[in-house]
Amino acid sequence: MPRFTNFSYLAALVSFGMHALLLVLLGGASFKLTPEPAPPDEPLVLMRIPADPAPLKQPAALIPETSANTYPSQDAPKNPPASMDAPPAPTPEEWAFAAKYTNKNSKGYRHNWGQQVRSMMGTAIEGPDQGVVRFRIEIAPDGRLAKLDTLWSTSTKAEQLARRAIESMPPLPPTPTGKPLIFEKTISFTPYANDGPPSYKDDCLPDTPAFSNPFSWDGASAQTRKEQPTTPKLDPQAMEECLRQLPKDTLEAEMARDQRLMDQWGSSKTGR
Template sequence: MQRDSDKLFLAIFLSIALHALALALAVTGNYPARLVDRPNAPQPKDEVLLLELLPPPPEEIVAKTLQSVATPEPALSVAPDIQVAPSRTAPTLASESQPISMMAPATPTAEEWAFAARYTLKNSKGYRYTWGQQVRSMMGTAFEGPDQGVVRFRVEISPDGTMAKLETLWTTSPTAEQLAREAIESMPPLPPTPTGKPLIFERTISFSPFVSDTPPIYRNDCLRDPPTFRNPFEGGGLGPPVRAEATENEDPESFSLEECLKQLPQDSIEAEAAHDLQELRRWGPALGR
């Protein structure tokens, strides 16, 4: 026990001695890790700025400068042989004396009517669209004001292409309805319907400088339509409720899918852009865009 105590005392003494020696070397500067005082921050030097006052310019120079600023530069003249044709679908900006307007779309060409006369899918979609374009092109320029509006018709066309029945479902402008009816009455002879049967459909004609009809998308016309929804509790409360089930729609045509795909045309850039814009307006708010 006495030896252990002596060893412990000797260890403590040596530790204290070594710490004291290290502190002494650091203070005297003979130890690499000596304590160094923090240097003083450099003091900013005083800078002297010399200002030289120049005499004012002569009055003649001032007068010429003011005259050059007040005189506007001559406008660039456009070459007389360059003419920019106005767009047939873009609206024209309004001025103080003329409201906003949009020219009527171009009349469907013979090639477009030939395609419409042989396209049978989706209740002759091409024929219905081309018929609406023909009517709108004959209605003339649409101006902003009380005469602009929309009219929706229920149309029945005979197999030979003649008008069999025209019924107005609703309209927001008597002028638009009158112009549309006058255009329909004066339409040139139309080709026969694609299916050889009466073509019955509903069509909305927009007579407005802010709305233009765009070509449809054809790439999905060979797919089956989703089941048609029906109110399962329809009846108006006049009798016991009868549950109506959703019905499956039939195939677009009786022929095969390969033959159906042969009818599909190449969708135009205008149709693709209009379709994308419609989808963005429909689903954009849900996606936070």
């Protein structure tokens, strides 16, 4: 029988250790690759939610302060709708002035006619009946209504009231020129608009001609540059007659006109 040397013992020990280590590694890998089955009598639960979760606490700085007036109740009284009383009818003195004022297509007569109509329409109340209507009117030389056409209207009720007032208007004075007076007039039946008396101080100034494009071309005629129309000048006699008809403007009248404009378009009290 051959005798083993120390080297043979050492080689056998190393071989035995390597086989043992290989078995341990293979056993651990197979153990990890095979999942452990769940118990059959207990269901798989991913997350448990409490039956009555506690509410989340909000930081005190983010919670708004509330009071009794923050949320008004439905029983609280509402603001009444806005309204405006009908303006007074033109006075006999105003009609006497308008019957002789021929400047600017009988400017005073046209204003008094619209004021007379609006004064007979009654109080304007905020709501679906408020609105504006525009007419084209022809007044005969003796003051009678010759023709009335509705150009447009934003309220059927406003148009009905205006036409009813026009049909029942009192007799008017003859026109200033003794000829038919044709004009357009807007009647405002709203709680925030008022047609105040006009200003007559600039009526003797000539009208500025309307601008027209000097390079417009019809495509057929020769291309030429059109001259702009110049402002016509009144002859001395016509200017004298115009100045004679102008009413005497007073400081109180100008202040009243400025106040009407401020009331209509806003003032410093409303921040506008």
